[in-house]
Amino acid sequence: MTLALRDVGKEYGRLRVLDGIDLTVAPGEFVCIVGASGSGKSTLLSLIAGLAPATRGTVTLDGEPVTGPGPERGLVFQSGALFPFLTVAENVAFGLRLLPLPRADRAARVEWYLREVGLLPLAGALPKELSGGQRQRVAIARALACEPSVLLLDEPFGALDVQTKEDMQLFLRQVWLDTGTTVLMVTHDVEEAVLLAQRVIVLGCDPGRVAAEVPVTLPAERPLEIKRTAGFHALRSTVEDLVRANMSTR
Numbered sequence: 001m002t003l004a005l006r007d008v009g010k011e012y013g014r015l016r017v018l019d020g021i022d023l024t025v026a027p028g029e030f031v032c033i034v035g036a037s038g039s040g041k042s043t044l045l046s047l048i049a050g051l052a053p054a055t056r057g058t059v060t061l062d063g064e065p066v067t068g069p070g071p072e073r074g075l076v077f078q079s080g081a082l083f084p085f086l087t088v089a090e091n092v093a094f095g096l097r098l099l100p101l102p103r104a105d106r107a108a109r110v111e112w113y114l115r116e117v118g119l120l121p122l123a124g125a126l127p128k129e130l131s132g133g134q135r136q137r138v139a140i141a142r143a144l145a146c147e148p149s150v151l152l153l154d155e156p157f158g159a160l161d162v163q164t165k166e167d168m169q170l171f172l173r174q175v176w177l178d179t180g181t182t183v184l185m186v187t188h189d190v191e192e193a194v195l196l197a198q199r200v201i202v203l204g205c206d207p208g209r210v211a212a213e214v215p216v217t218l219p220a221e222r223p224l225e226i227k228r229t230a231g232f233h234a235l236r237s238t239v240e241d242l243v244r245a246n247m248s249t250r
C-alpha cells in the first residue's frame with residue numbers, strides 16, 4: 001500500500017505542531033523520521049495511525065483516506081504496552097481479535113510470528129518474566145500478526161540498553177527483509193535511522209515540517225560494522241547537521 005500525506009497540518013488549540021507535510025512512502029520501503037525533540041514526530045505518526053485527526057490536508061492509504069486505526073497499520077510504541085495478565089501468546093493473539101479468522105488460523109499465525117521473533121519457547125510466559133528486548137519483540141510480533149501493510153514504530157528501542165538495542169535493530173531489519181512490510185519508524189537516534197532506513201526524513205521545528213530528505217546510499221547488507229565505515233560516518237554527520245540546523249530557536 002502507498003501511504004501519502006498531502007499538505008498535512010495539525011494544531012492543538014493555538015499551537016501549530018505540524019504544517020504542510022507532504023510525504024509518500026512506497027510499498028516495501030523502510031523510512032525513518034528524525035528531528036529534534038518537539039518537532040512533532042510522534043504527532044505525525046499518530047495521524048498516520050489514525051489515533052488523531054489532521055487539522056488540515058489528507059492522509060491516504062492507496063488513495064483511501066485514513067479516518068481511524070485499522071489492521072493494515074501495525075503500531076509499536078516505546079513501552080511495548082503489553083497486557084500484563086496475558087501470556088506472550090495471548091498478547092500476540094489479542095491483536096488478531098478484530099480479524100475475521102477461523103480459530104485454527106489464528107493459532108497458526110500466533111505461532112508463526114512468535115517463531116519469527118524467536119519467542120516461541122516463551123509463548124506461555126507473562127510479560128513480567130521477559131527482558132525489555134523480549135517485550136519489544138512481543139509487541140512487534142503482535143503488530144506483525146495482523147500482517148499489516150505498514151508497520152509504524154515510535155521510538156521502539158528508546159528504552160533499551162545499547163547491546164539489546166543493536167540486537168533489536170538487526171532483528172527489525174531482518175523482519176523487514178523477510179516480510180516485505182513497509183516500515184515507517186520515528187526515532188531521535190540518527191545512527192539508528194541511518195543503519196536501518198532506505199530514506200531518512202528530517203523534521204524541522206515550529207511548526208513541524210519536512211526540512212530535508214536523505215537517501216541512505218549504503219548497501220542492503222548492513223552488519224553493525226557498517227557503522228565504522230566512512231560512508232556511514234558521512235551520512236550520519238549529514239543527518240545530524242540537518243537536525244541541528246532545523247532545531248527550535250524558541
Ligand SMILES: Nc1ncnc2c1ncn2[C@@H]1O[C@H](COP(=O)(O)OP(=O)(O)OP(=O)(O)O)[C@@H](O)[C@H]1O
Nearest residue numbers: 012015017035036037038039040041042043044188
Ligand atoms: N495531545 C496534545 N495536546 C497538546 N499538545 C500536544 C499534544 N501532543 C503533542 N503536543 C505538542 O506537540 C508538540 C510536538 O510533540 P511530539 O510529541 O509530536 O514531538 P516529538 O518530535 O515526537 O518529540 P520527542 O522527540 O520529544 O518525543 C509538542 O510541543 C507537544 O507539547
